[in-house]
Amino acid sequence: MQDTLNIKGIIPPMVTPLTSEQEIDLEGTQKLVEHLVNGGVHGIFILGTTGEAASLSLEKRLRFMQEVLQLVDNKVPVLVGITDSIHEVSLEIAEKAGELGASAVVSAPPFYYTLGQEELIDYYEGLADRSPLPVFLYNMPSNTKIYFELKTVMRLAQHPNIIGLKDSSGDSKYFQNLIFNLKEIPGFSLYVGPEEILAETALMGGSGGICGGANLFPELYVQLYESVVQKEYVRVMELQRLVMEISNHLYTVGKHQSSYLKGVKAALDGLGLCRNIMALPLQAFREKEYRIICNHLDFLRDKVNAHINNNK
Numbered sequence: 001m002q003d004t005l006n007i008k009g010i011i012p013p014m015v016t017p018l019t020s021e022q023e024i025d026l027e028g029t030q031k032l033v034e035h036l037v038n039g040g041v042h043g044i045f046i047l048g049t050t051g052e053a054a055s056l057s058l059e060k061r062l063r064f065m066q067e068v069l070q071l072v073d074n075k076v077p078v079l080v081g082i083t084d085s086i087h088e089v090s091l092e093i094a095e096k097a098g099e100l101g102a103s104a105v106v107s108a109p110p111f112y113y114t115l116g117q118e119e120l121i122d123y124y125e126g127l128a129d130r131s132p133l134p135v136f137l138y139n140m141p142s143n144t145k146i147y148f149e150l151k152t153v154m155r156l157a158q159h160p161n162i163i164g165l166k167d168s169s170g171d172s173k174y175f176q177n178l179i180f181n182l183k184e185i186p187g188f189s190l191y192v193g194p195e196e197i198l199a200e201t202a203l204m205g206g207s208g209g210i211c212g213g214a215n216l217f218p219e220l221y222v223q224l225y226e227s228v229v230q231k232e233y234v235r236v237m238e239l240q241r242l243v244m245e246i247s248n249h250l251y252t253v254g255k256h257q258s259s260y261l262k263g264v265k266a267a268l269d270g271l272g273l274c275r276n277i278m279a280l281p282l283q284a285f286r287e288k289e290y291r292i293i294c295n296h297l298d299f300l301r302d303k304v305n306a307h308i309n310n311n312k
Helices: 025-037 058-072 087-100 117-130 150-156 174-182 195-204 220-230 233-250 259-272 287-310
Strands: 044-046 078-081 104-107 136-140 162-167 189-192
Touching: 025 044, 025 058, 025 220, 044 058, 058 078, 058 087, 058 220, 078 087, 087 117, 117 136, 117 150, 136 259, 150 174, 162 174, 174 189, 174 195, 189 195, 195 220, 195 233, 220 233, 233 259, 233 287, 259 287
Parallel strands: 044 078, 078 104, 104 136, 136 162, 162 189
Antiparallel strands: none
């Protein structure tokens, strides 16, 4: 088991800023990286679900990775998503990430074919054998239609180059079982995706959160995690309520599964950090929904800033 990368805290799944031509927005990328680093995050995860990696060409993914790693300049660890339906592509991204100085790679199961658990084990053991960087598993059953069963994770956790898992299932019982059954494996990290259960899972003993809202208000999520660590439970309840307000006001506009991602990107535009543009096949919110997001953002920003400033 690798013990050189044991990040505790908040690792935002960074949005991929795009231009109107759906090319990488370099100015927006710089703004967002500075916003996250200045917000005190403990790492950055690029090219995940929130980063729209499945909709970006390999060329754009590699370009974005290079840009982010240059901007971060080793200030915080950078985790790179390598999920793809083509094994060689995943390895190519992993190799490039290693060359550019990333800290680890993150892989959800290859999509389209529904792999069984033994097939998952074979796939990830082979991937980890060849990856130049440590590997995080990524449990994202709503998108991949594949679930990492507990026994599968326990077996893969024995591999010396598989060092953790991000769980975006939203299943707290499953996460608690992971914590209980993997506690004897030193250095194996367990992160939660859905921010609505960030406080709960951190209190259980989770390693932190890879939460989309941290793109918007990184200091809020950092303070929430640190309040859990410091056992400031009244403060935890206050900040968790704010996280739930963000979720309820920014991620529920519209009627599609993609409403969360559209809400984050529209809100980032409202904050002046990047443009409200998404990679096809997704379409960004149009004027009506965008205005709703911005109206909600105005009062959320004031509330978040007041709580953050009161704690400084």
